[in-house]
Amino acid sequence: MARDLFLWTPLLFPLLFTWIVPVLAHEHHGADLTEEQLSAPVDAVLWIHIALQAIVWGLIFPVGMVLGLARSKWHVPVQSLAFALTFGGIILGHAHGGRQFPSSVHSHIGSWILVPIFAQLGLGIYLKLHIHERTLRPYAVRAHGILGRVWPILGWVQGLFGVITLRGFCGEVGAGQCAAHYIMGSAFIGYGIIMALLLVVGDNWVRSSGRSPEWWDSWVIMVWGIVNTFTEHHGGEWSVKDMQHTVLGILWWAGGALGIFLSRNNQRNVVPGVIIILTGWAMSDHAQALMLSTKVHSMFGYSLMLAGLARVLEVCFIPLLSLPLSETPPSDDNDSEHTLTPSAPKDAGVATKTNATRAFRHLPPFLLVASGLLFMSATDEELEAVDEEGMDHVTYVLSMYSIAFLFYLLTLFLLHLYSTSGRNASPAQQPSVVFATEGIELSDSTDASKWYAPLSREEGRSAAVHVLGEDEDD
Secondary structure, three states: OOHHHHHHHHHHHHHHHHHHHHHHHOOOOOOOOOHHHHHHHEEEEEEEHOOOOOOOOHHHHHHHHHHHHOOOOOOHHHHHHHHHHHHHHHHHHHHOOOOOOOOOOHHHHHOOOOHHHHHHHHHHHHHHOOOEEEEEEEEEHHHHHHHHHHHHHHHHHHHHHHHHHHOOOOOOOOOHHHHHHHHHHHHHHHHHHHHHHHHHHOOOHHHHHOHHHHHHHHHHHHHHHHHHHOOOOOOOOOOOHHHHHHHHHHHHHHHHHHHHHHOHHHHHOOOHHHHHHHHHHHHHHOOOOOHHHHHHHHHHHHHHHHHHHHHHHHHHHHOOOOOOOOOOOOOOOOOOOOOOOOOOOOHHHHHHHHHHHHHHHOHHHHHHHHHHHHHHHHOOOHHHHHHHHHOOOOHHHHHHHHHHHHHHHHHHHHHHHHHHHHOOOOHOOEEEEEEEEEEEEEEEOOOOOOOOOOOOOOOOOOOOOOOOOOOOOO
């Protein structure tokens, strides 16, 4: 009994903190703040807090999550670093001077987010003890995995509310518009990330599920349409925007139902792409108060239309070249979608079509991510602030597309990290480096190199080969 109590001690301390810390959290003032405090410059401590938390929640935690999913030995060190840095960021967020902020959703989440932080930390410590293997541990493993998968969503939501608080957006007047833009924009971004996931690491899963990608798309579109149909109008007279948004919801659930029916028996169809095109057309012709806002909404609509068109072309003219389930495609950088000319293909025509297919299939998810970011950045308050700064729509749209490129780069990096680390790592991904008397060359068991041609050797000459890292005799 005493032994069990001792073994539970590391888990009890984090649980105690989950009750204590929210009570001791930094108090955010409300109506007692003066105009001088509300308009004071943001000091260096707060900027460090913002930068640190953006790096931790935007990069380090997601990397640690992916390493955990891949069962990598680096999962615990990376997440330990992330926890240490995020605690430092929390302290800085409570210690800053300069501008003060009224009580907000960001401040409340900042206190209560400590509950999942300490719970996840406690579960991680408990799992490292390797106790209660047949009783509690299996449930702890599942809870740890679920919390870990929720981590990027927590970081995304808290980061959005942090930007809202910093800029003073989404007050009582603009709250409804902010909710619509941020929820819908996040949904487009999530849609694009899921498409990228299925493209890079999920082909085998899609084929083994017996359902076409459009079956899953159609279900998401239909469910979202049902929600949208009954949440856009809040009583009173119907405005033009109420009618437009509501009929978009009807379009989504009606088209989604058709897409589900057409996807039976693992058949592909163009309905999700057509729905995206129609949604983009509607958004491109959305009347706005500012010319800048009209231009940004138009570009958002055009991006959606292009994403839908790319999806239709992919379904109709670029069919998947599926491998047998027993044959998994190589995931290293020498023979993958990252390589323009795979070496020694069994069929050069098939290899070329495969590369073209993989390259084109990145277009719809990227454009969905870009569309989501454009829509999230197109609220009246945001664009009024941009207009006051004297920025035109070209600069603003290209800035959002630049962020979209970086966001999609991070997404693909995390997917690549998952497919090449931990239990997914392959010895073939680590070519041996050898020295030859004529120079240095790269070689592995299948081909010398896909990137560099081997150095030529004189015919008939025997060369002593020295393996890099081998101890010298002299």
